[in-house]
Amino acid sequence: MYFLTAAQPCAPTARTARTLTVAAPCTRTSLLVLRPVALACLALWGAQVGAQQGEPVVQPEVVVTAVHDQSPIQLVIDPKQPRQPIPASDAADYLKSIPGFSALRSGGSNSDPVFRGQFGSRLPLLTNGAHVLGACGGRMDSPSSYISPETFDSLTLVKGPQTVLWGPGTSAGVVRFDRLPPEFEQPAARGTASVMAGSHGRNDQRAELEVGNPQMYARISANRSHSDNYEDGAGQRVHSAYEKWNADVALGWTPDADTLAELTVGAGDGWAKYATRAMDGSMFRRDSVGLRVEKRHLTPWLSKVEAQLYHHSADHLMDNYTLRTPPSSGMMAGGKASNVRRITNGGRLALTLQPLQALEVVTGVDSYVSPHDKRAGTPSMSYQLQPRVRDAKFSNWGWFAESTWKASASTRWVSGLRLDQAQVRRYTGNMSDSRSDRMMPSGFVRWEQTLAQGTTVYAGLGHVQRFPDYWELFSPSNGGLNQGNAFQLLKPEKTTQLDFGAQWKGERAQAWASAYVGQVQDYILFNYAGSSKNVRNVDARTAGVELGGHYRFTPAWTAQATLAASWQNNTTDHRPLPQTPPPELKLGLDYAQSAWTAGALWRLVAPQHRYSRDEGNVVGRDLKPTAGFGTLALNASYRVSPTVKLLAGIDNVFDKYYVEHLNLLGNAGFGYPGDQRITEPGRMFWVRADVQF
Template sequence: MPASYFCPAPFLKLSCTSLTTTSFALFIALPAAAGLDPQGATTSLTEVVVTAVHDQSPTQVVADLRQPRQPIPASDAADYLKTIPGFSAIRSGGSNSDPVFRGQFGSRLPLLTNGTYLLGACGGRMDAPSSYISPQTFDQLTVIKGPQSVIWGPGASAGVVRFDRLPPSFTRPEARFSGSMLSATHGRNDQTATLEAGNTMVYLRGTANHSQSGDYYDGNGQRIPSAWNKWNADIALGFTPDTHTLIELSAGAGDGQARYAGRGMDGSQFRRNSFGLRFEKQQIRPWLSKLEATLYANQVNHVMDNYSLRPFPANGGMKMPMAGNVRRTTSGARMAATMDPTENWQLVTGVDIQRSPLEWRGGTPTSPYQERAWTPDAKLSNLGWFSEVNWQAAPRTRWVSGVRLDHSQAWRYDTPSNGHRSRSPLLSGFLRWEHQLASDNVVYAGLGHVQRFPDYWELIAPGNSALEKGNAFMALQPEKTTQLDVGARWKGDDWQLWVSGYLGVVQDYILFDYTAKSSAVRNVNAATTGFELGGQYRMGASWNAQATLAGTWANNRTDGRPLPQTPPAELRLGLNYAEGPWSAGALWRLVSAQHRVAAGQGNKVGKDFSASRGFGVVSLHAGYRLNQKLKLLLGVDNLFNKAYAEHLNLAGNAGFGFPGGTRINEPGRTVWLRAAIEL
């Protein structure tokens, strides 16, 4: 197994590779900084450490992904999303967690990259879609809360998450570079770089990153198998023949490896290949403001095994060394038109289509999977039509509504009971009222409904069988969610406050029941409710205080017990200072105990096995801007070396010596140093 996957240093020691990385960053940047006055220069590097992401508009959160954040910069999408109130993640080790929003998981919360879908292939979601997304390589994150939009694909009952790269703009021939390098304890080292070049007619943008870490140590000094090593590279060629037209070709690739303390296998390959074509035309007619079209194909090729990244454990639940190779190609298209028939009306309407076949092969060290033929496993497809209307009914009042119809199909090929299922029409829609009280103060209320066709992991993935009606493929019914979302936002000269809440009922909620070695899946009825609130206050010119609080409650009405995998309430308190070239801050994360559990029930990845204890973690950071091109940040996460575990957690694997039902602890004290450069 690769020696680089195991950090031999104690948890307070920085690896030589990490120190070399940061030294190289300084070597490049300092010559460019020579002779510049950090006090007097006009800075283009406006980095602020993000400790809590706040609502930006009704039902939406928008974040700048180029800004650093605390805790330590994220290695995957789930890690970043945890900074947003209402989000949590199912943990299994160091990287590649599975995101959860308001207690909802999987295809209830689609993750899009540049408007396209990239879906994992592993039957146990070892390669969840979030594991292929490196947030630092994107520009903007948008989260739509609840069923309050219909234009970004089917089944989004919990919300929609979009990671986007924005087209660069050039007024003259120019080249720009930005990058960052990070060193941290546990052998962590990251590098990210973006190069843009172009003029008014054409541009070329390349983005690349690498992230690596050894196993981390928890607050008790225990080594947790959690190492990873991953990279991504993407390129886009854009044509802008005029100010209202964009044609963009894009391609990308990535790969990686990851060890999991909470699984019987590790991920020894996370290969990704992506291709896209994008067209936009604006201001076509007075009544037709925009036409857009996207074509894409995203393929993942994932390998899992129990021998390449760990010694084969005789007591790990598997009889022999083995590997599984799964491949999934998700291709699709989206076309939409934005029309403005009058000043007060806007209509967005269009269609999207998606096709996603899966195949697999297996092997052992003596009979490699590479020598075996691919076997078809399943295929899923969806054809959808959507229409969303925005009506400015009065100067301060707006109504937004939408409707969506989907035709979903699934084929399975993995057993003698091969079959085909389809469902049409699946109806989704919403109606939302927004009212501006004064200035930027807004209140809103929206009612949404989503019908979601079961996904691959629910219908077909290995180990699933319906409890009462035969196999899951034929028995599972589409999930039907109806939810009321309400909220408000207030702003003053030195402060802002926002709150959002929801109340939902779910008919035919898809629930997993676990026995000792397998899972079964069935439909139940459920109810959910919860809230997110936050605020910030500017204390003078240099200090800013922030706070966010989120909580959710969910009940399985069919069984008369809590709905499993519900995260506990979480409070974040932040204090930031910035004056001249200096900045500093503190984050205090407080998570309550969770006693509402449904032992033996869960989702495709995790299950409830016991109540969890609450915890509090303190983190600090400080930064210095040398000049307009270079900034250094030093941070300490888990300052007091707390031993703690998240509630949403895979039980530790016996192959690594963890008793059954043992939660995986989070990293202990982590020290990190980041250098950010703009040229």
């Protein structure tokens, strides 16, 4: 039903062959259906040929509708598994299937993930160990928009400030998307491909090829995702179309079982329409290069050395004339374009030590340097003719050490310490100034105890200090040299949080619970009162819980449920902290028998009456309470052969007209009133085929 494993604190393990996915939702015209069906048939033929030549690979049993904890504080998921709702086009859309996650919605794609009500750099996203950062001052190109989940092999979530291994500022947690090195026992080649189409013109394609032998390998992966403007439950069309593509190549050298050297190169691009903004995203150019080296079992006490270098460039173009008609009056009349770019160069060196049989220590250093520049233009004066002007440069150096001590067969202690030095330089015309914060400490200690067979409890206390990010220092109106100088006065956030929980596994059932209570000093809060966007520090308290479980009634039928709720309060002003997601309950029922599976997912979201008007973050703000809603989704699948599986589904079965609490205001250029948020998609049909050969 779902794939979860206890994750190791160091690097992921090598993977085996995976399933190819082909998906296609039903559409308004026969053309959109016939094209993916034809491609699926071709993939089916290829898979049947491959099945005759090699060993078949067993596919996941049912469509994933809920994700459950399986290890204390940490979750590892296979993002290639088919899931419902319709397969995700960005990382935030996929993360919403995990209890505690929601997304700050802005249309059809490129949402921003929110975990336990925390947003932005409080929840860093990494791909293959590299930090992903967008360039837009309003996060139109959120880091999640550059990540296509199904092109990765592993998604790892660490909840709360309970690790120090993966960079600074992880107050909400850390999310890692990784591609794992393939294993070859003999020379071989294998491939996967995917096609998807659906309501509102949705169609995706994905392909992957691996060749190698025990000493070396090459891996090529590519994907494309497209959607037209969707219709909401009332039949209104929302300006929300998008298209994006990614292509990545990995070359690996494995001279022996304990050595790995890998070079990766990747690129991507796309466009997206936004009914929530005065501009659309006309370009999301991504260029990435990475090099990593790993060596295991060097000595009895030095079990692993890993080194990594990476480069990531996000080159983003916003304009109001490529994907829409520009206004004829006002500041944006005739068309405007803004081109922003953020380059992140970083590295990491980590040693895994085992001085005692019961003790393991991972220690090392990491760093990155991230300059930001921008330029502007119009239809008659192209932005490409203008010079890029640098406005900011961020850097961070960190040292970390994390230990795991098995005190007994049933008791484990995990602890870590991290020290960071952050610096940022601001450029204004011919002037520049800088600020830095030295020795920002972070750390945690966690106790894990096995009480009985199948029962585990844990409790961890963590503290993290987070330096203000680009969006907090440069996007507010009071960030200028003579406007309150938030650049110099904004303090780092300091979060202290207690995480605790339990899990139980039986023969036919599983249940788990995780909760947290936190105190945040100098929380960075945006205020939209008046015509400006200001930022300041306040103190806050947070708390929340995630619950889940499943029960297998018969060998074929399984019921499951998850619940997530967050509470946040601004203790400085004695009112709720804004942008807090409402409680959410998911109920699921799955059937799996022989070659057939079926499933239902009922999502219930409570009203949100706790809000703080005109306050929020760099992207969104609170205006008023929002109503609750419920949506039903159905899916079914049929296994054609050991390597081929066909799936179909319906999302929002009853064509519900609803609005998410975390959502942006509709832009006045599309006729939205000043307090109306955009609505979500109505009923959507999709079909899908998974193939591997």
